[in-house]
Amino acid sequence: MVFILGVNFHEQKLVKKALESFYALGPQTADRILAKYSIHPRMKMASLPQRTATALTAELSSMTIENDARKVIQDNIKRLRDIGTYRGRRHAMGLPVRGQRTRNQIQTARKLNKVERRG
Amino acid sequence: MMAVPNCLRCLVRPSTTSITTSVIPQSQRIVPILAAPFSTTSSVQKAGMQPRKKAGIPGKGSLSRAQIGPNGHIRAGKKMQLGKFKKAKNIERGKAPAPGERKAFRKRVLLSNDNALPVTGLEELSAQGLLDASNVGRMVALPNELVDQLRAVEAFKPTQSWGMFRQPSVLLRKESVELAKKMTETAGRGETLKLVISGDKLVGKSMLLLQAISNAFLNNWIVFHVPEGQELTNASTDYAPIPDTKPTQYSQQAYGLRLLQALRKANASILAELRTVNPHPELVQHFPVGSSLLQLANAAREPDSAWPIFNAVWSELMVKGNGRPPILFSVDGLAHIMKMSEYRSPAFEIIHAHDLALVNHFVEFLAGNKKLPNGGAVIAATARSNAPRNPSMELMVGRREAELGYAEEKPVKEPYGKGYDERVEKALEKVDVLKLRSVSRTEARSLMEYWAASGLLRTAVDEKTVSEKWMIGGNGNLGEMERVSLLTMRY
Numbered sequence: 001m002v003f004i005l006g007v008n009f010h011e012q013k014l015v016k017k018a019l020e021s022f023y024a025l026g027p028q029t030a031d032r033i034l035a036k037y038s039i040h041p042r043m044k045m046a047s048l049p050q051r052t053a054t055a056l057t058a059e060l061s062s063m064t065i066e067n068d069a070r071k072v073i074q075d076n077i078k079r080l081r082d083i084g085t086y087r088g089r090r091h092a093m094g095l096p097v098r099g100q101r102t103r104n105q106i107q108t109a110r111k112l113n114k115v116e117r118r119g
Numbered sequence: 120m121m122a123v124p125n126c127l128r129c130l131v132r133p134s135t136t137s138i139t140t141s142v143i144p145q146s147q148r149i150v151p152i153l154a155a156p157f158s159t160t161s162s163v164q165k166a167g168m169q170p171r172k173k174a175g176i177p178g179k180g181s182l183s184r185a186q187i188g189p190n191g192h193i194r195a196g197k198k199m200q201l202g203k204f205k206k207a208k209n210i211e212r213g214k215a216p217a218p219g220e221r222k223a224f225r226k227r228v229l230l231s232n233d234n235a236l237p238v239t240g241l242e243e244l245s246a247q248g249l250l251d252a253s254n255v256g257r258m259v260a261l262p263n264e265l266v267d268q269l270r271a272v273e274a275f276k277p278t279q280s281w282g283m284f285r286q287p288s289v290l291l292r293k294e295s296v297e298l299a300k301k302m303t304e305t306a307g308r309g310e311t312l313k314l315v316i317s318g319d320k321l322v323g324k325s326m327l328l329l330q331a332i333s334n335a336f337l338n339n340w341i342v343f344h345v346p347e348g349q350e351l352t353n354a355s356t357d358y359a360p361i362p363d364t365k366p367t368q369y370s371q372q373a374y375g376l377r378l379l380q381a382l383r384k385a386n387a388s389i390l391a392e393l394r395t396v397n398p399h400p401e402l403v404q405h406f407p408v409g410s411s412l413l414q415l416a417n418a419a420r421e422p423d424s425a426w427p428i429f430n431a432v433w434s435e436l437m438v439k440g441n442g443r444p445p446i447l448f449s450v451d452g453l454a455h456i457m458k459m460s461e462y463r464s465p466a467f468e469i470i471h472a473h474d475l476a477l478v479n480h481f482v483e484f485l486a487g488n489k490k491l492p493n494g495g496a497v498i499a500a501t502a503r504s505n506a507p508r509n510p511s512m513e514l515m516v517g518r519r520e521a522e523l524g525y526a527e528e529k530p531v532k533e534p535y536g537k538g539y540d541e542r543v544e545k546a547l548e549k550v551d552v553l554k555l556r557s558v559s560r561t562e563a564r565s566l567m568e569y570w571a572a573s574g575l576l577r578t579a580v581d582e583k584t585v586s587e588k589w590m591i592g593g594n595g596n597l598g599e600m601e602r603v604s605l606l607t608m609r610y
Contacts, residue, residue, distance in 0.1 A: 012218065035463035038369075040354045047357075049423070 024069030229282030318555030321598025557595030
């Protein structure tokens, strides 16, 4: 078991996949982080040296990921609503924002479009 | 038999309505056809072959209420609910293979087969025998000690058919003897043989490399062998930038450890006799001058500490004189180490394979920028089945082949061709090329006689059979001959 940023990962998990499990950290960023610390893409958590794991935690804690990234999105939505835009209103109503029809198939909008958006 | 058009709604497989009344009993005609989509058995026969017990199952619950129309359509009656009151089944799936087990199975090398007949009268391979031109076209058995050494450096490949015969044996070809002679002569002069083995697919390049390695072991050389060039460059082992190098070089600790382990397994007796001549203050452990190289190599236990020790052992072996033996450094799969690797630098740039320190060691010798101080050979074999496209390497090898008379015209660079690599061209400028070609009929005959004596080729080996197999096998391409005579069950 290896801890990165307070999260416990299984030893058989790829380091790349472990990094990608953080919100707002995708394949591109993960690749760059791997290259920065000279971790080969097929390395698993078990063979990650403790020193590198600590360095990764430090690196990640300086990035806008997880709750910080969610907060940025929520702020953006809030700003739209506060200045009274159509997009802000649609977000608040949980409806599609970009002119899609709402006769059917708006599950994604119902799921995601909220002022206090999660995920 | 043609399938009759089906009702789309009922979504059953092509029904056998037209024959049901005559051939198949009523209860069986709605049996789903569970076999593979392609089969040479006709559907009538297949339906007939279905075991009765199985056939009974669907009829019991689901379709007893369904009505079967006169032309075979099934109308759903009441919808059944499967598994509503059933207990969850505890299916025994067996133990899943442990991590790495599948790969180990895939990569295992079997070197003997108790079911094959032992071939009597085979000479054992010896250093002298490899140099003797009268041995061309003879099968020779590999002595046990040599087999252990070859296994340690992974010179045997899982794709070669060692597992069919009682004892690993090789055919001494014209090229094997030539290569052995060349190696011995060059090392005798204290020079480095720089050689690329090229040739068509399945012609026996890796096998020739194995014979070169055997020659080295039999003459008590030190051998570093990289069995798969791709393992160095496809970003599957550790790497780390080496500080204070410009342009930055990258170490591969885990692979260095692997090479050291192979070295101390295969060359233990030689290493035990060699003594260090330099102090190695950079190592954690203290090795006074005069300690044995085996002790030094044994100090590498973990990948983390392996790299400095690899460097120390390497620098000790590079000392001139002091009883240091010649060295063979060989790589199989040259194309993989002559391209951009899949590693990335900290600045996210792709690393050239020649910037990896291990590859760099090899390439420097191959290019002739460095020389092995006590002589030896640097041999690379190209691969044809697993090789990335590598225009520069092909160009340079093709040019050398043309110079040596293997081809009529020198290949030229495509004026708008992409993917040429200057570093690769420079590295292969002065290299010697051995183009391996098909075997002669006498060589083929001796090999086929060995197959027959092992009980694997069950025909009389006469002029006719030999010519036939020789011709079917791509005019004497050894791998193809093996395919058409030994591996016919597999293809």
